[in-house]
Amino acid sequence: MPPSSSIEDFRKVLYESKSIVAVTGAGLSVASGIPTWRDPEGVWKTYDPATLATPMAFNANPSLVWQHYHAMRERALKATPNPAHLALSLLCVPHFRATVAPSAQFTLATQNIDGLSIRALENTTQKYRNSFGNLTEGSEADLSPIYEVHGRVLDTLCTSCGHRENSTTSPLCPALAMSDLGNVNPSIPVENLPHCLRCGGLLRPGVVWFEELPLYSREVWKAVDEADLCLLIGTSSAVQPAGAYAYEIADRGGKVAVFNKENCESDGEWHFSFLGLCEETLPHVLFGIGSSDV
Numbered sequence: 001m002p003p004s005s006s007i008e009d010f011r012k013v014l015y016e017s018k019s020i021v022a023v024t025g026a027g028l029s030v031a032s033g034i035p036t037w038r039d040p041e042g043v044w045k046t047y048d049p050a051t052l053a054t055p056m057a058f059n060a061n062p063s064l065v066w067q068h069y070h071a072m073r074e075r076a077l078k079a080t081p082n083p084a085h086l087a088l089s090l091l092c093v094p095h096f097r098a099t100v101a102p103s104a105q106f107t108l109a110t111q112n113i114d115g116l117s118i119r120a121l122e123n124t125t126q127k128y129r130n131s132f133g134n135l136t137e138g139s140e141a142d143l144s145p146i147y148e149v150h151g152r153v154l155d156t157l158c159t160s161c162g163h164r165e166n167s168t169t170s171p172l173c174p175a176l177a178m179s180d181l182g183n184v185n186p187s188i189p190v191e192n193l194p195h196c197l198r199c200g201g202l203l204r205p206g207v208v209w210f211e212e213l214p215l216y217s218r219e220v221w222k223a224v225d226e227a228d229l230c231l232l233i234g235t236s237s238a239v240q241p242a243g244a245y246a247y248e249i250a251d252r253g254g255k256v257a258v259f260n261k262e263n264c265e266s267d268g269e270w271h272f273s274f275l276g277l278c279e280e281t282l283p284h285v286l287f288g289i290g291s292s293d294v
């Protein structure tokens with residue numbers, strides 16, 4: 001049977017759910033001006049991003065990899081959360097989640113490195129705190145967790161001491177500013193690249209590369225093991241680990257709903273599918289509101 005696109009039926013499942021896991025991918029952030037990593041911009045069109053996102057690439061040419069991530073940091077700094085991020089942030093706040101899923105826990109696992117899901121939650125709590133008082137009934141700890149399983153492009157990670165830090169400074173060092181002009185200098189001396197203020201070691205972008213393990217695996221799998229509803233958003237179930245989470249939840253009798261621009265073959269076996277731009281479908285399907293109302 002093909003997936004249902006009945007909002008009414010989905011809302012019943014949502015309302016009765018006890019534990020929801022949302023897994024988000026690149027499609028979530030496209031409306032915020034973050035191109036998918038398969039769709040590079042400007043000077044980076046001439047490079048295959050997959051060849052820049054490995055530990056081996058960084059070891060071979062840290063200057064080239066840093067310039068690529070400098071461009072991504074710049075984009076993330078300029079971007080703002082879109083209605084899809086904001087709709088999901090409403091699910092993180094008990095006050096709003098109770099209106100559509102009164103008995104449910106919620107966990108968000110994002111494969112995106114732009115930090116926009118966290119910023120959306122900050123925006124939402126700030127926006128509504130004055131109107132509704134304390135949204136979290138006690139503490140920030142009542143907000144649902146957001147796991148950025150591929151790290152954050154605005155984090156740096158020291159290759160020597162392992163210190164991780166979030167930094168909105170741009171450029172991180174003067175040598176990286178040149179790629180703003182559309183130039184790439186693959187041979188910036190290592191000593192001119194970003195270094196750790198604690199130990200002096202070379203910093204790398206704080207993201208998870210190919211050949212590396214995702215972050216928060218234990219926490220996300222624990223949530224998946226308890227979930228009875230999976231929302232796959234802006235990602236296909238052909239992509240791992242998103243697909244593995246969905247199959248695990250469906251195998252135990254849970255429901256899976258896909259929110260994506262287009263169907264992929266493996267999405268055909270899920271229970272619900274809402275095709276379209278997720279900045280439009282998510283506010284509407286989850287909360288019955290327009291994208292300008294989140």
Ligand SMILES: [Zn+2]
Nearest residue numbers: 158161196199
């Ligand atoms: Zn260090």
